[in-house]
Amino acid sequence: MTKEKEEHREDPMQIDSNRVPTGSLLTDYLRIYYGKFFPYTDMFKWLAYGNDGKHPGCDSSYFGRREFSFTIKSDRDEVYLRFQSFFNASEMETSIKAKCPTKIDIGAVYTVDPAKRHAYAQSGFNPIERELVFDIDISDYDDVRYCCSGADTCLNCWPLMTIAIKVIDTALREDFGFSHILWVYSGRRGVHCWVCDSRARRLSKEQRSAIADYFHVYKGGENSLKKVTFSGPLHPFLARAYTDALKNEFEKWVSTQKLFEHEERFHKILQLIPDESVVSELAEKWQGNSVRWEHLKHMLQSGSKKTQGLRRCIEEIVFSYTYPRLDIQVTKGMNHLLKAPFCVHPGTGRICIPIDPKKCEEFDPTSVPTVAQLIEELNANASIGADNYVEKTSLAASVHLFRTCFLEPLIKTCKDELENAYNTMMQQTKDSLNW
Amino acid sequence: MEIVRSQRRNGSDGSGSAASLPLYKSAPSLEFRLEEFGQYAIDRLRVLQAISDGLSRGKKPEEMENLVSEQWRANMKHQDADKTLRKDIISHFVLRLVYCREEEMRRWFLSMETALFRYRFRLQNAEAQKSIMNELQLQYNVLGNAEYETIKDKLTEAARSVNFTSNPETVFYKVPFEDVPELVASRRVFILKGFAFVPRNQVVSLVCTIFRSNISKALALTNRKWRAMIQDQEKDRIAPMVEALGNVYLGPDYSKPKDCAEISLKDINQLASTSFPLCMRHLFGKLREDHHLKHQGRMQLGLFLKGVGLKLEDALAFWRAEFSQKVGAERFDKEYAYSIRHNYGKEGKRTDYTPYSCQKIIMSTPSTGDHHGCPYRHFSEENLRAALNKMGVGGRAMDDIMDKVRNRHYQLACTLTFEATHGTSCETGINHPNQYFVESRKFFESKNKQSQPTA
Numbered sequence: 001m002t003k004e005k006e007e008h009r010e011d012p013m014q015i016d017s018n019r020v021p022t023g024s025l026l027t028d029y030l031r032i033y034y035g036k037f038f039p040y041t042d043m044f045k046w047l048a049y050g051n052d053g054k055h056p057g058c059d060s061s062y063f064g065r066r067e068f069s070f071t072i073k074s075d076r077d078e079v080y081l082r083f084q085s086f087f088n089a090s091e092m093e094t095s096i097k098a099k100c101p102t103k104i105d106i107g108a109v110y111t112v113d114p115a116k117r118h119a120y121a122q123s124g125f126n127p128i129e130r131e132l133v134f135d136i137d138i139s140d141y142d143d144v145r146y147c148c149s150g151a152d153t154c155l156n157c158w159p160l161m162t163i164a165i166k167v168i169d170t171a172l173r174e175d176f177g178f179s180h181i182l183w184v185y186s187g188r189r190g191v192h193c194w195v196c197d198s199r200a201r202r203l204s205k206e207q208r209s210a211i212a213d214y215f216h217v218y219k220g221g222e223n224s225l226k227k228v229t230f231s232g233p234l235h236p237f238l239a240r241a242y243t244d245a246l247k248n249e250f251e252k253w254v255s256t257q258k259l260f261e262h263e264e265r266f267h268k269i270l271q272l273i274p275d276e277s278v279v280s281e282l283a284e285k286w287q288g289n290s291v292r293w294e295h296l297k298h299m300l301q302s303g304s305k306k307t308q309g310l311r312r313c314i315e316e317i318v319f320s321y322t323y324p325r326l327d328i329q330v331t332k333g334m335n336h337l338l339k340a341p342f343c344v345h346p347g348t349g350r351i352c353i354p355i356d357p358k359k360c361e362e363f364d365p366t367s368v369p370t371v372a373q374l375i376e377e378l379n380a381n382a383s384i385g386a387d388n389y390v391e392k393t394s395l396a397a398s399v400h401l402f403r404t405c406f407l408e409p410l411i412k413t414c415k416d417e418l419e420n421a422y423n424t425m426m427q428q429t430k431d432s433l434n435w
Numbered sequence: 436m437e438i439v440r441s442q443r444r445n446g447s448d449g450s451g452s453a454a455s456l457p458l459y460k461s462a463p464s465l466e467f468r469l470e471e472f473g474q475y476a477i478d479r480l481r482v483l484q485a486i487s488d489g490l491s492r493g494k495k496p497e498e499m500e501n502l503v504s505e506q507w508r509a510n511m512k513h514q515d516a517d518k519t520l521r522k523d524i525i526s527h528f529v530l531r532l533v534y535c536r537e538e539e540m541r542r543w544f545l546s547m548e549t550a551l552f553r554y555r556f557r558l559q560n561a562e563a564q565k566s567i568m569n570e571l572q573l574q575y576n577v578l579g580n581a582e583y584e585t586i587k588d589k590l591t592e593a594a595r596s597v598n599f600t601s602n603p604e605t606v607f608y609k610v611p612f613e614d615v616p617e618l619v620a621s622r623r624v625f626i627l628k629g630f631a632f633v634p635r636n637q638v639v640s641l642v643c644t645i646f647r648s649n650i651s652k653a654l655a656l657t658n659r660k661w662r663a664m665i666q667d668q669e670k671d672r673i674a675p676m677v678e679a680l681g682n683v684y685l686g687p688d689y690s691k692p693k694d695c696a697e698i699s700l701k702d703i704n705q706l707a708s709t710s711f712p713l714c715m716r717h718l719f720g721k722l723r724e725d726h727h728l729k730h731q732g733r734m735q736l737g738l739f740l741k742g743v744g745l746k747l748e749d750a751l752a753f754w755r756a757e758f759s760q761k762v763g764a765e766r767f768d769k770e771y772a773y774s775i776r777h778n779y780g781k782e783g784k785r786t787d788y789t790p791y792s793c794q795k796i797i798m799s800t801p802s803t804g805d806h807h808g809c810p811y812r813h814f815s816e817e818n819l820r821a822a823l824n825k826m827g828v829g830g831r832a833m834d835d836i837m838d839k840v841r842n843r844h845y846q847l848a849c850t851l852t853f854e855a856t857h858g859t860s861c862e863t864g865i866n867h868p869n870q871y872f873v874e875s876r877k878f879f880e881s882k883n884k885q886s887q888p889t890a
Contacts, residue, residue: 078769140803176612177629199629203613210616221801221808223717225815235596235622236589328800329731 020349021372026073029371030100030344036390037374038096038342039399044089046407047106049198050414052088057422063088067107067114069337070099073346082107082337083114102346105337109201127334132178132195132203132211135330135338136164139189144321146257146265151189151347153365156256161191162360163249164324167241168193168215169357175237176211180410182402183355185368187345191355192338196410198417205334212331217323226272228319230312241323242315250318260292272317273300274309341402344371353398356405369394455520456555456563458570458646459527459653467525472673476533476680478510479526483547490550493794493846493866496557503554532665532673533680535658540681545654549647556639568638571645578607578632586625590632593625601634608633608641615641697744700753706743710875712849712868713810713822714796715739721806726761731799732807733771735791737778742790742869747779792867793846811836811845828855 021029044063045052051062068084081099086092096104108127110117117125138160142149145157153161165183172178172195180196203211217238220227234242253259260266266286270279278299286292300313330336343352349370355363377393390396485506489499511526513519527548534544556564568574583590587603594601612631617640618624624631633641666674698706707719718736722728728736733754740750754775758767773782780787791799793809801808810819816837823833832855839848849865857878865871 143803174628175626177627206616207613210612210620213620214622216800219800219802221805221813222803223806223810223814223818224801225817232598233592233595236592236625237622238596239592325803328802 020347020370022346026102026346027100029349029375030102031097032375032378033344033371034097034100036378037393037395039402040089040093040096042399042402042407043340043342044092045411046196049196049201050411050418053415053418055415055418055422057418057425061113062109064113065111066109067335067337068092068340069105069107070096070101071103071105072099073102083117085114102344104340104343106340107337108335129201130334132200132208133330133336133338134168134193134195134215135186135190135327136161136192136324137186137190137327140325140327143268144257146262153189155364155366158363158365159249159252159256159361160322161365162363163245163322165191165193165355165357165360166245167324168326169360170240170244171215171237174240175214180406180413181357182341182406183357183360184341184352185350185355185363185365186339187343187350187352187368188348192341192352194338194341198414205332208334209332212326212328215324215326215331216328217319218325226274226316226320228316228323229309230316230319232312234312234315238315238319242318246318246322249322253321254293260286266292269296269317272320273313278310342398351395351398353395354402354406356401369398455516455523456552456559456567457520457524457527458567459524459531459650462528463524465521465525467521469672469676471522471525472529473676473680475522475526476529478522479530480680481510482506483530483544483551486547486550486554487543490794493797493844496554499550500554500557503551504558507555530680531654531657532661533677535654535661536677536681541651541654541658545647545651548650549643552646553639553643556642564638564642568642571642573608573610573638573641576608576610578609582609583607586627586632589625589627590634593623593632594634597623599634599636606635608635608638610641614644616644697746700745700749703745703753706872709879710872712865712871713826713852714808715868715872716826717810717822718806722757726757726759729805729807731801731805733774734778735796735799735807737775738788738790739868739872741779741788743872747776747781750775750779790867790869793849793865796868797845809845809849811840811848812843816840823852826852826856828852 047066048063051058051060064085064087066085067082068086070081070084072079072081081101084095086095107114108130111124111126111128112120114125138145138148138153138157139150141157141160145160147156148154169181169183172181172193178195178197178200180200182194182196184192184194186192214237218227230238233239258265259269270282273279282292282296282299285295297314300310330338339352341352341354344350345352349372350365350368351371351374353368374393374395378389381389381392482503485502486499489502494502511519511522513522530544534540556567559567590607591601594605609630609632612619612626612629615624615631615633615637618633618637619626619631623637624633626632669677707716711719715736718728718732721732722736737750737754740753745753751772754771755764755767758771762770776782778788796807797809797812799808801813810822814822819840820833820837823829823836828836832851836848836851836855839845839851846865849871850861853861853865853871853874857875859878861874863870863874865874
């Protein structure tokens with residue numbers, strides 16, 4: 001690929017939007033993407049959290065103390081640059097355009113500018129603010145989905161992600177009282193969640209750990225059999241997750257994954273029942289698909305068997321299959337680096353676009369715009385002489401969602417908080433100066 | 436000198452508590468002698484050390500309560516309650532000075548003092564607990580009736596899920612969820628819009644979090660003051676004592692393997708099958724089998740091997756030999772070698788990480804694709820039996836071990852495994868994988884010596 005193939009020239013690139021770009025083709029696509037599409041101003045406004053204003057309460061050093069990291073791939077090598085920082089949007093834009101990273105990660109806000117960390121004693125460089133984040137990967141559900149495995153996903157198994165979003169989003173808002181929550185498609189097989197309330201950003205490691213454990217229901221490594229155990233009545237959070245989401249989703253799952261039609265599939269469910277007599281009775285009598293599941297439910301819920309551990313068995317089965325499986329370590333750490341929204345996933349070419357939690361059932365991972373597709377649209381717009389090309393591409397909807405559902409309400413809250421904090425401080429100073 | 440009274444008074448000693456359990460809010464304006472300075476501190480340190488020991492052996496809360504009560508009585512208690520309180524306060528503040536100086540020390544001191552406070556609080560009667568809670572101004576957080584009515588169903592639901600029946604008389608405290616992380620983590624409280632509703636019987640957790648947070652801030656402040664002025668001012672009087680107190684032995688952490696305990700790569704297979712505890716055997720086996728381990732597994736096994744005496748160069752060679760069979764030597768060097776060097780303190784912050792203790796391993800949370808953790812806790816019964824079988828454990832020993840596992844005495848189960856596989860008893864009980872290894876080597880070494888012909 002030669003250099004003359006710049007975006008606004010006469011000769012647009014021949015794009016095959018079905019091909020996932022790699023190597024130097026990827027770099028070229030990225031150059032155009034970063035040149036025309038990446039929403040620098042929106043990202044800056046988000047991460048500045050209101051400090052980019054002129055109000056005297058604003059901390060102009062805030063954005064510059066945030067760590068970014070770039071992954072840069074050349075032909076043979078992959079270079080990982082940590083502790084990148086920028087004073088403002090323009091510096092960030094210049095750096096990204098110059099380096100063309102295949103991945104941009106966002107880290108924590110530190111006590112000092114990460115680029116200057118060596119000038120400070122070890123104890124002087126610490127993370128002080130960081131969003132509360134969650135990372136959910138559909139490959140962690142490989143043992144319960146039969147349509148895909150590993151990095152693949154389809155419309156049959158994607159509902160697992162939808163469920164995860166619903167359960168966690170509701171809990172974050174209802175139980176923890178957070179409201180500025182951004183959900184992002186990770187580009188291939190999962191979703192990320194960024195909780196951006198100031199209260200969330202200031203959580204300590206211990207508090208993040210507590211929240212992660214609150215959500216940790218599906219437990220156990222490769223060697224434990226039963227990953228969900230309920231010893232008594234369910235906590236209100238679990239009861240709500242069950243009634244509002246998991247129960248019905250499991251019914252659908254039974255049908256889309258044909259859980260009771262294949263022996264090895266329903267055998268797994270039988271393994272979760274801690275009563276031999278129940279298991280053998282069921283195994284004998286079974287005939288058709290839905291009949292089996294109804295039969296199982298009836299048997300376990302009738303209360304005729306008094307074996308310990310049977311009372312919550314249905315819930316345990318449902319949770320084992322459908323409850324969100326988080327990567328706990330991502331949530332617990334304060335300086336875990338997480339991929340930035342609006343990156344291009346190098347494996348699929350798809351853009352990591354935001355997902356509206358209120359409409360998460362409508363989200364279709366197979367129709368997320370790819371970088372190739374965007375460039376094709378851009379060229380098409382250019383060739384018919386439309387102006388504001390980017391606005392007319394598939395990315396516009398995502399940027400619009402980001403702004404209206406997330407950024408604008410967040411900035412408003414931030415400005416209010418900054419003003420209030422400033423006024424309080426001024427009042428205190430005044431009071432202390434009064435004799 | 437101000438007399439410190441144990442009954443009703445309002446912090447003439449600055450510590451602020453009507454009961455005999457002080458909150459150590461500010462340094463007392465007491466005078467005391469230099470000899471008391473050292474002696475009181477050492478006595479308190481014995482208590483803290485015993486707590487540390489008890490926790491790392493995985494003692495249950497009731498056992499810890501007994502331990503604290505005994506240790507306190509043996510080391511700190513005086514016939515005269517006033518004198519006890521005085522010693523309590525003085526020793527705390529002296530140790531604060533000693534342990535504020537380094538991050539590891541602060542962390543240890545904070546954990547032990549919080550634990551001490553927790554169990555002492557539990558041992559107080561309801562009146563005393565109430566007055567401590569008033570000290571912390573928790574009376575302002577009592578849930579009002581109107582609000583109670585709107586959520587009482589959920590409160591009942593939450594109470595039932597932890598086997599507790601609340602009634603309309605139960606007092607609830609409404610606090611930000613950040614104040615009760617343990618209760619949130621274990622889903623033992625109802626939370627709504629960022630507030631946790633803590634029933635009276637769970638208030639220990641709340642009180643301890645507040646206590647811990649206060650002491651943490653105090654330690655940071657004391658550290659700054661020490662560095663800024665006190666260290667210099669007191670260089671001939673207190674500073675030497677503080678240094679000496681800080682060097683009191685805290686128990687082995689196995690980060691620096693002893694003299695001839697270095698192992699070489701060619702021995703590693705043999706050692707794994709004879710002297711590794713089950714958790715490490717399992718990780719080692721999986722690594723050999725899959726030529727890969729996920730991050731936590733690498734940490735748990737890697738640090739253990741460091742503690743066992745594997746040098747950095749050998750460690751790199753070992754992991755490279757395995758990983759390169761799955762991801763290739765180049766990817767290993769690029770993606771994994773760094774973190775091995777990091778573990779040995781050669782990269783980044785240069786912290787020399789210590790191998791994980793049993794307590795830490797038991798509390799870890801293995802997930803999909805993980806093989807770390809404590810097999811006695813994290814394996815299903817079937818898998819555990821199979822793994823123990825492979826170690827040569829069977830019959831009566833197997834039953835005893837399974838029994839311990841069912842009762843959640845994971846470390847005792849491991850101790851029994853040691854005893855079964857070595858044919859000897861292990862008096863001290865296992866509380867660290869490296870300890871298992873060291874004891875095992877000791878056993879085999881002495882066996883070898885015995886079987887050698889005398890010169």
